[in-house]
Amino acid sequence: MEDDVKKFLYVNRKAPYGTIYALESLEVVLIGAAFDQDVSLAFLDDGVFQLTKSQDTKEIGVKNFSPTFRALGDYEVTKLYVEKESLDERGLTLDDLQEITWEDEDDDYEEKPSIRIVTRAEMADVMADQDVILSF
Amino acid sequence: MEYEVNGTTIEADEEGYITNLGEWTNDLAGVIATAEEIDMTEEHWAVVNFLREYYEEYQIAPAVRVLIKSIKKSLGKEVGNNKYMYELFPYGPAKQACKIAGLPKPTGCI
Numbered sequence: 667m668e669d670d671v672k673k674f675l676y677v678n679r680k681a682p683y684g685t686i687y688a689l690e691s692l693e694v695v696l697i698g699a700a701f702d703q704d705v706s707l708a709f710l711d712d713g714v715f716q717l718t719k720s721q722d723t724k725e726i727g728v729k730n731f732s733p734t735f736r737a738l739g740d741y742e743v744t745k746l747y748v749e750k751e752s753l754d755e756r757g758l759t760l761d762d763l764q765e766i767t768w769e770d771e772d773d774d775y776e777e778k779p780s781i782r783i784v785t786r787a788e789m790a791d792v793m794a795d796q797d798v799i800l801s802f
Numbered sequence: 803m804e805y806e807v808n809g810t811t812i813e814a815d816e817e818g819y820i821t822n823l824g825e826w827t828n829d830l831a832g833v834i835a836t837a838e839e840i841d842m843t844e845e846h847w848a849v850v851n852f853l854r855e856y857y858e859e860y861q862i863a864p865a866v867r868v869l870i871k872s873i874k875k876s877l878g879k880e881v882g883n884n885k886y887m888y889e890l891f892p893y894g895p896a897k898q899a900c901k902i903a904g905l906p907k908p909t910g911c912i
Binding site for chain 2: 696737
């Protein structure tokens with residue numbers, strides 16, 4: 667890695683719809699990905715709902731942007747940290763989240779999972795390790 | 803602005819991206835291409851069709867870097883390289899090809 671590469675963490679704490687935060691965060695991530703930084707995403711509190719599978723927004727008249735998370739691998743965003751306690755508190759498990767993978771070009775394009783379940787304590791370490799944290 | 807296709811008027815924004823993505827047809831793509839001064843070849847269509855499939859799956863138009871990388875993977879490096887893509891779409895592959903494909907302007911495209 668070059669010296670001018672910084673570690674960016676985008677922290678997502680809000681449910682996907684009802685406010686614009688989740689969508690705005692994802693758009694900033696996609697735009698920021700052009701700058702070749704080391705980007706990670708964190709999902710905690712109601713933010714874990716952003717990654718749930720089978721989202722259907724028809725009745726609320728907004729676009730379902732959850733499929734876009736699966737494109738993150740194309741943008742070299744391959745680390746999606748999800749806090750275990752936040753899932754537990756909402757009765758969710760990894761099985762309730764959509765499968766998000768990235769292709770490792772250095773490993774014969776093998777598909778690898780992007781979602782990493784971490785405990786609250788591990789999440790604190792992930793945060794402590796960053797240069798820049800943006801909270802949504 | 804707007805486009806005329808087979809007697810129907812299709813609404814577009816001031817830059818020429820259509821307003822209602824559901825109104826897209828192959829004929830409309832041809833009309834937009836003409837407005838962009840592009841002669842659609844097989845390679846142009848391949849890129850446009852790729853973009854439509856990408857949008858269908860991920861609900862976004864990919865950034866140009868991602869587009870070229872993906873085209874390289876699916877259609878080979880003869881098409882999937884910067885130089886050739888700009889020959890096909892001189893005003894920017896993501897920007898122009900998305901317009902012809904009836905997609906919104908790519909995220910992060912200024």
